[in-house]
Amino acid sequence: ADIEAGKSKAAEVCASCHGVDGNSPAPNFPKIGGQYRSYLVKALNDYKSGARNDPIMAGMTANLSAADIENLAFYYSSLPGTLNSNK
């Protein structure tokens, strides 16, 4: 996975709700900075497939490629914090 590509895609697609640092500014959007990489990949794939149903995230993930998803998960999981383990 390419962390710089993830950062760029995050700024484009994710940051308005989840923040550039993954600390979402609004409490209805979960914090994702330092979350487990594998969990973020699963969440994005589940939103994209519809296994996890959310109208906002369905739209946000519709045009993400498998590489985009890997890169985004790598980027957000890598951010510093006590939740950071980058697994």
Add this chain to the structure above:
Amino acid sequence: ADIEAGKSKAAEVCASCHGVDGNSPAPNFPKIGGQYRSYLVKALNDYKSGARNDPIMAGMTANLSAADIENLAFYYSSLPGTLNSNK
């Protein structure tokens, strides 16, 4: 919401997968310490109702009362960390 009741219920129901501090020991389980309280309430309610479908969490939430859910969200959202805002 009662944070001590949340702590007690967390130890009983949640901690084996998500940790007593919300930093899950295994990367397939998301970290929840310091996550937004409102988001944790929504996640638990969605698992309980089936709106969010996960066989593990369906079982875990089946016997949680509305008060349990409020208390658990209060407890896990209050834990220290860079993700802590307790909103």
